[in-house]
Amino acid sequence: MLHNMSLSANGVPQARLYGRRRTHGLTLLQLRCFQEYSPEAVQARIADVFEQKVFLGVYLEIGFGNGEHLLEQAMTHPRAAFIGAEPFENGFVQAHQRAACLPNLFLYKGDVRSLLPLLPSASLDGVYMLFPDPWPKRRHQKRRLMDSSFLEALTVLLKSGGEMRFATDQLEYAAEVIRLIEASPNWSWKAQEPRASYDSASQLCNGTAKTLKVFSEHAFSLARPLSWPITRYERKAWRCGRICCYLSAIYKT
Ligand SMILES: C[S@@+](CC[C@H](N)C(=O)[O-])C[C@H]1O[C@@H](n2cnc3c(N)ncnc32)[C@H](O)[C@@H]1O
Incomplete structure (x- = not known):
């Protein structure tokens, strides 16, 4: 079951999408690129990825x-x-x-x-x-994409041994994902990988322990894994002084 359901014109339930689709105008050339991404064209390309079997691994990035x-x-x-x-x-x-050459x-x-x-x-x-999208206000939290049903949908698609990486600057959101992962016997935390040293991580954990007890055991997740390419949002979060949490879990059937 997907959350945030609404009904389409023909009465079929659809997951509702929150957040902005566009913040500023697009040029004609930019708009034209969307023609390459008709549902049929994308479906054929994606089917090809799995039928050709030429790739050493397939990875999905959400948002x-x-x-x-x-x-x-x-x-x-x-x-890959x-x-x-x-x-x-x-x-x-x-x-x-920038994708044309890839x-x-x-x-x-x-x-x-x-x-x-x-x-x-x-x-x-x-x-x-x-x-x-962090949806920090309490009344908007039900808009968050990751929840138990979404995680379940991902587990269907992951191979046994597949990895899920989740990062956020909303520690309550991270704590919720930690709870979801720990509630399932099929998930385990990935052995720690090299992470940037983050001196105040333990201090921060102590500070937030009252509200986020869960981080007392997950202090390492507040240090940035060195191999993860940095994202635009993440750069901004750090610039604004927000703490980010990086989770990496392995799914095993
Ligand atoms: C806060 S931004 C972060 C973007 C990028 N991952 C980064 O770190 O810079 C969250 C992104 O998720 C996208 N998003 C929201 N709901 C989505 C959905 N249902 N499916 C795919 N992407 C979604 C938004 O459009 C937005 O670009």
């Missing part, structure tokens, strides 16, 4: 924004395929313009929840959900 992380991953790992979903049109065209990059313009049914079960080696 890639302007595409910094997705493009860097695709450039660094040319033998990277699929990215993003409904925000200004970000999408930025990524599109044959292992596949963009989907729209809500990732309409992409998921196009992906075969147990087909993904990794899923990246980096700084999803």
Whole structure:
């Protein structure tokens, strides 16, 4: 079951998409690029990724924004395929313009929840959900994309041994994801990887322990993994002095 349901014109339940689709105007050329991303064309391209079996691994990024992380991953790992979903049109065209020279990059313009049914079960080696819309106000928290049903939809698509990376600057959101992961016997935390030293992590954990007890055991997640390409939103969060949390979990059937 997907959350945030609304009804489409023909009465079929649809997941509702919150957040802005466009913040400023697009040129005619930019608008024209959307023609390449008709649902049929994208469906055929994605089917190809799995039928050709030429890629050493397939990874999905949910909400890639302007595409910094997705493009860097695709450039660094040319033998793996990277699929990215993003409904925000200004970000999408930025990524599109730089994607032309990357044959292992596949963009989907729209809500990732309409992409998921196009992906075969147990087909993904990794899923990246980096700084999803945080919806910090209590009354908006039900708009958050990650919840138990969304996580369940992802687990259907992940291979056994597949990784999910989740990052956010909303520690309550991170704590909720930690709870979801720990509630399932099929998930385990990835062994710690090299992370930037973050001197005040333990101090911060002590400070937030009253409200976020969960971080007393997850202090390491407040230090940045060195191998993760930095995203635009993340850069801004750090510039504004917000603490970010980086989770990496492995799914095993
Ligand atoms: C806070 S931004 C972060 C963008 C990027 N990951 C970064 O770190 O810079 C969250 C992004 O998620 C996208 N998003 C929101 N709902 C989505 C959905 N249902 N499917 C795919 N992307 C979504 C938004 O359009 C937005 O670009």
